[in-house]
Every structure is written in C-alpha cells, then in structure tokens.
Amino acid sequence: SPxxxxxxxxxxxxxxxxxxxxxxDNLFHMADDINRAIGDLVSVITEPQSNTSSNYYQQIVTS
Structure with a gap:
C-alpha cells in the first residue's frame, strides 16, 4: 500500500x-447573473419612462 x-x-x-x-464554474454563473442584470438595466433605461420603470431603477440603485 502506498x-x-x-x-x-x-x-x-x-x-x-x-x-x-x-x-x-462560479465565475461563469456570476457572469451569467451580471449579463442578466445588465440586460434588465438596459431595458429599464431604454424603455419609455413609466412609473414602474423609474421605481425599478431606484430599487436597483438603493439596494
């Protein structure tokens, strides 16, 4: 035996x-999450300003 x-x-x-x-693996998952978050943020910023989108943006900034 060794x-x-x-x-x-x-x-x-x-x-x-x-x-x-x-x-x-974790890095890839984090990259996925970041991509998703950036995608959400971009769609929030580019969509016409409604109350819901500005509230959503404020939530992201303050959390």
Missing amino acids: PVPTMRRSIDRNVERQSNLMTI
Whole structure:
C-alpha cells in the first residue's frame, strides 16, 4: 500500500483541482447573473419612462 504522505498529497491535489473547477464554474454563473442584470438595466433605461420603470431603477440603485 502506498505510504500515507503520498496518498495525502494526491488527495490534496484532487481537492485543489476540484476547488479550481468550482471557482471557474462560479465565475461563469456570476457572469451569467451580471449579463442578466445588465440586460434588465438596459431595458429599464431604454424603455419609455413609466412609473414602474423609474421605481425599478431606484430599487436597483438603493439596494
């Protein structure tokens, strides 16, 4: 059976690789959310000013 330190090292390497993947995944999710938010914001800004759209814009700014 392999010595414990070697096993330990390979486990560490796997955990590291997985957390890197998770981070990349999270970045893509964040990018999606940001794109969606920007899309919402752009449609709010460009649509004719009604009460609802200006309220919605204020909500975004103040939150």
